[in-house]
Amino acid sequence: KAGVTQTPRYLIKTRGQQVTLSCSPISGHRSVSWYQQTPGQGLQFLFEYFSETQRNKGNFPGRFSGRQFSNSRSEMNVSTLELGDSALYLCASSGGSTGEQYFGPGTRLTVT
Amino acid sequence: AQTVTQSQPEMSVQEAETVTLSCTYDTSENNYYLFWYKQPPSRQMILVIRQEAYKQQNATENRFSVNFQKAAKSFSLKISDSQLGDTAMYFCLYRGNTGTASKLTFGTGTRLQVTL
Numbered sequence: 297k298a299g300v301t302q303t304p305r306y307l308i309k310t311r312g313q314q315v316t317l318s319c320s321p322i323s324g325h326r327s328v329s330w331y332q333q334t335p336g337q338g339l340q341f342l343f344e345y346f347s348e349t350q351r352n353k354g355n356f357p358g359r360f361s362g363r364q365f366s367n368s369r370s371e372m373n374v375s376t377l378e379l380g381d382s383a384l385y386l387c388a389s390s391g392g393s394t395g396e397q398y399f400g401p402g403t404r405l406t407v408t
Numbered sequence: 409a410q411t412v413t414q415s416q417p418e419m420s421v422q423e424a425e426t427v428t429l430s431c432t433y434d435t436s437e438n439n440y441y442l443f444w445y446k447q448p449p450s451r452q453m454i455l456v457i458r459q460e461a462y463k464q465q466n467a468t469e470n471r472f473s474v475n476f477q478k479a480a481k482s483f484s485l486k487i488s489d490s491q492l493g494d495t496a497m498y499f500c501l502y503r504g505n506t507g508t509a510s511k512l513t514f515g516t517g518t519r520l521q522v523t524l
Contacts, residue, residue, distance in 0.1 A: 329512060331512075331514075338514065338516045338517060339499060339514040339517075340514075341511050341512045341513065341514070344512065352511050352512070353511075354511060384451060386453060388453070394441050394458060394460060395441055395503045396441070396443060396455055396458050397443070397445075397453075397455070397501070397503075397512070398455070399445075399452065399453035399454075401451070401452055402451055402452075
């Protein structure tokens with residue numbers, strides 16, 4: 297099976313802009329989770345989607361939003377970008393009852 | 409809220425030796441899952457091993473094994489016969505029952521360096 301794919305891999309945006317990141321899960325997986333990884337805050341959970349519904353949400357402001365489509369692909373949107381949003385954004389899909397996460401390669405977002 | 413603590417920011421081990429990485433967590437849930445992930449310099453997160461809380465038997469995957477102490481809320485990772493390719497950041501991940509609105513929580517990570 298193909299692994300989790302994320303597009304784009306690298307992105308440079310300016311403060312105030314918005315950005316949309318995409319994640320395609322492993323075929324058959326219905327759960328997609330998003331994480332932000334920064335040197336200062338480590339790995340932080342953003343949200344999890346399952347069958348097009350947000351099942352869990354981390355402690356991030358409303359500028360961070362997401363959605364999941366009927367084919368399980370997911371998008372994450374960040375509006376009004378701030379310098380502190382510069383990070384590696386990881387997406388993971390899950391398909392089993394144990395909830396183990398299979399990660400994509402990440403999208404490196406730089407906000408200038 | 410669940411918290412996951414990895415008290416060793418950095419560790420070093422010689423090739424072929426054994427090293428143990430610690431992870432403790434705090435939860436009020438009875439059913440949950442614990443994982444160790446490895447993140448090499450490529451930044452790709454790789455699942456190393458998983459443990460279901462309802463299983464008393466410690467999980468083992470080749471050179472990797474865990475010491476799961478549910479009462480103590482401890483989940484340590486033992487790497488035997490360390491190899492240079494084991495050099496990476498290691499993260500402990502807590503996940504509550506997948507049927508509940510339980511957040512996924514990572515520890516802060518341990519940077520492991522395997523030396524010759």
